Amino acid sequence: MAYRILIVDDERMLTELLSRHLQKCGYITFVAEDAEQAISMLNTYPDLILLDIKMPEMDGLELCKIIRSNVVCPILFLTARITEQDKVNGLQAGGDDYITKPFSLQELTARVAAHLRRDERSRCTPKIVSSQGLIVNLAERRIFYGETELNFSNREFDIIEFLMSHASQIFDKERIYETVWGCNAEGDSNVIKEHIRKIRNKLTEATGREYIETVWGMGYRWKK
Incomplete structure (x- = not known):
């Protein structure tokens, strides 16, 4: 290769x-x-x-x-x-x-x-995903903006990873919940709304940018 x-x-x-x-x-x-x-x-x-x-x-x-x-x-x-x-x-x-x-x-x-x-x-380079200055190290589960590392909970990281990996695609909260929590999880998909809010606040505070877009009546998508 x-x-x-x-x-x-x-x-x-x-x-x-x-x-x-x-x-x-x-x-x-x-x-x-x-x-x-x-x-x-x-x-x-x-x-x-x-x-x-x-x-x-x-x-x-x-x-x-x-x-x-x-x-x-x-x-x-x-x-x-x-x-x-x-x-x-x-x-x-x-x-x-x-x-x-x-x-x-x-x-x-x-x-x-x-x-x-x-x-x-x-040859074991970590898998990296980047978007608008945001760098996500999937192997180490760490997120950076410039030299600054941003702190997210495990669930928040999983949501970011899922949306970034499918940038521009729209997912409703039920699909996000099933992907991150698992199909057999006992709980309410409405928790996605609160997690998205926390992720947005952290990203905006650190970068001044909006990364996750709400598509009314359909769900959420990562801006490409």
């Missing part, structure tokens, strides 16, 4: 060049031009990430910390910075290596291959 490489850089000409070259080398590539796009692509399960340090809004060091909280694949910084302190900062942020611009495609290919070989020991 071909390795998946995520390229994160706001220089479109560079990302197109790297993407074409790596595809010729047999890799599957994904491209992001900023931090938000990069986070949204974590659910492509990249085997390696090429990450530019100097980007608008959120720089690569800050983005690396967010990615590293959820993904264990190698992260290689692409940068024109070459000072020792810059390298220290990058390694402390969770990066694995530096490739200094300008670089040859031969050098980049060799480093990518070397890190992928070394990373064979960590």
Whole structure:
């Protein structure tokens, strides 16, 4: 199976060049031009990430910390910075290596291959689902917005996981109750309304965004 490489850089000409070259080398590539796009692509399960340090809004060091909280694949910084302190900062942020611009495609290919070989020991990457800056680590049952971890009860997490996994689909409270509590559960599906309210309050307080939409007379759906 071909390795998946995520390229994160706001220089479109560079990302197109790297993407074409790596595809010729047999890799599957994904491209992001900023931090938000990069986070949204974590659910492509990249085997390696090429990450530019100097980007608008959120720089690569800050983005690396967010990615590293959820993904264990190698992260290689692409940068024109070459000072020792810059390298220290990058390694402390969770990066694995530096490739200094300008670089040859031969050098980049060799480093990518070397890190992928070394990373064979960590093929157990947790399953990640992301939406509008929200990152859900399904394996560890943890939810993050940026570097901040959000706290949810087990039932709340189960509801979030179910709705996110079927984004844009509408489910009535009876279907949600049966899925989360089980078909033979003794109780009232009206508890779903209260759980949804609590989830919304926590998400809105942390992110300022609405993730769950009420479709009147039909049920709830996760905004895609």
